[in-house]
Amino acid sequence: MIVAPLRQSTWNDVVEHVRLHSPDISRGWFTGLKPTDLSGGTLVITAANAPQVRYLNEHCQRAFAEAAQAATGRLIAVRFHTDNTVDETDALAFDAGHTPVQLTDDYLFSNFITGPCNRLAHAASVAVADKPGKAYNPLFVHGDVGLGKTHLLQAICHEIRQQNPVTNIVYISCETFTNHFLNAVERGALNQFRYWYRHADLLVIDDIQFLAERERSQEEFFHTFNTLYQSQRQIVLSADCSPVNIPSLEERLVSRFNSGLVALVDRPCLETRMAIVRAKMKLRCIEVPEEVIKIIATRIDSNVRELEGALAKLDLISQTRDGTIDAELAMTALGGSPLKPNVGIPSILNEVAVRFGLRLADLQGKKRTKSIAFPRQICMYLARELTTLSFGEIGGYFGGRDHTTVIHACRLIKERREQDAGLDAELQDLRMNLRNAS
Numbered sequence: 001m002i003v004a005p006l007r008q009s010t011w012n013d014v015v016e017h018v019r020l021h022s023p024d025i026s027r028g029w030f031t032g033l034k035p036t037d038l039s040g041g042t043l044v045i046t047a048a049n050a051p052q053v054r055y056l057n058e059h060c061q062r063a064f065a066e067a068a069q070a071a072t073g074r075l076i077a078v079r080f081h082t083d084n085t086v087d088e089t090d091a092l093a094f095d096a097g098h099t100p101v102q103l104t105d106d107y108l109f110s111n112f113i114t115g116p117c118n119r120l121a122h123a124a125s126v127a128v129a130d131k132p133g134k135a136y137n138p139l140f141v142h143g144d145v146g147l148g149k150t151h152l153l154q155a156i157c158h159e160i161r162q163q164n165p166v167t168n169i170v171y172i173s174c175e176t177f178t179n180h181f182l183n184a185v186e187r188g189a190l191n192q193f194r195y196w197y198r199h200a201d202l203l204v205i206d207d208i209q210f211l212a213e214r215e216r217s218q219e220e221f222f223h224t225f226n227t228l229y230q231s232q233r234q235i236v237l238s239a240d241c242s243p244v245n246i247p248s249l250e251e252r253l254v255s256r257f258n259s260g261l262v263a264l265v266d267r268p269c270l271e272t273r274m275a276i277v278r279a280k281m282k283l284r285c286i287e288v289p290e291e292v293i294k295i296i297a298t299r300i301d302s303n304v305r306e307l308e309g310a311l312a313k314l315d316l317i318s319q320t321r322d323g324t325i326d327a328e329l330a331m332t333a334l335g336g337s338p339l340k341p342n343v344g345i346p347s348i349l350n351e352v353a354v355r356f357g358l359r360l361a362d363l364q365g366k367k368r369t370k371s372i373a374f375p376r377q378i379c380m381y382l383a384r385e386l387t388t389l390s391f392g393e394i395g396g397y398f399g400g401r402d403h404t405t406v407i408h409a410c411r412l413i414k415e416r417r418e419q420d421a422g423l424d425a426e427l428q429d430l431r432m433n434l435r436n437a438s
């Protein structure tokens, strides 16, 4: 028979003492700790897993020793232990040579500017960081490059780590995941691999589209996903397109990715770009007149990463002057950056309407007959190619259609174009006309 080393009421006193005297290090999971041995003046406290033991060792030695002394009236040392059979050092050894969680310091929620383009993705990320495993699981963030996906993913990690330092966070790129996996297969170290990933409290994988075409990694990821999901651990993924559009991604993964929240980060509109320029200039302690902010945000309209590049360039040039940036300097400095041809939606609508013998009202209206829907989809596709408008903004020109409708249209036309040389030629012709006219 196993005899408890302390009476339950005495143990309760210990935990209560820690809670009262050291509220900052106390955690909800302390209720799961158990006193398992008291011999030679050392109280052994057993925790559920290795990360908890690590946390207890780093932060709680003293508080528990004091509490045990107060509750028993004896001089007692404490030691933390876990019965978890797979030794954490195995997993750590497995990870040796791989990168540990590396986060960029600036990728915080407080540095992230929101606008219509990213509001949903941002709000969902904040909610997930606030209630991991409970708000939306998985959270899937998708969008073109340079629009802030990695920033949001890392902000979630920062926030969760700050709120609960003992959380076992695994944040990696998809490439790293597949490399780990192949490596583990080669070395016969699949057990360690699985321990490592399936014991994460929070698994964040960036650019998951790289799972495409990698059957065995997909299979492994599927099981990792299920294990974490079933025990309500949070999963966050990003990709350059929505789950259904990741080429040759198994249907069962697509449906799992879709089962949580799928949020788009779209291109930022002019106002949001201006807000980003304003914020980034402030971070660099440069004062810039509104007029100049508008020039920068108007000229650099592709993505936020390029916007940052332009700001760095301006910053550098301004230092060689007197530290100021005026309109003239901004125009000269950014002069070399290519501007998209100035094609507007009205000209696209006109050109397509003439080509297909339709009225403008048809293209912008609600009718879904094929003879109208197809040219309308062509308009959306051309708008995405030739203007800098976001999916949402393009939808606005077509009777307030949703961004998903526009994404669907662009994908459909792209696919058909690849299979149909006639359509491809037609689109090239339309595009040339529009460019020449602009």
Ligand code: ADP
Pocket (backbone or CB within 6 Å): 107, 111, 112, 113, 114, 118, 143, 144, 145, 146, 147, 148, 149, 150, 151, 152, 276, 304, 305, 308
């Ligand atoms: P992605 O992963 O989508 O390619 P990143 O997250 O790497 O894009 O973003 C590119 C750069 O732009 C990063 O330096 C990031 O901090 C910045 N950035 C992107 N979106 C925003 C935003 N809304 N507010 C502030 N900075 C942003």
Ligand code: MG
Pocket (backbone or CB within 6 Å): 149, 150, 151, 206
């Ligand atoms: Mg990224």
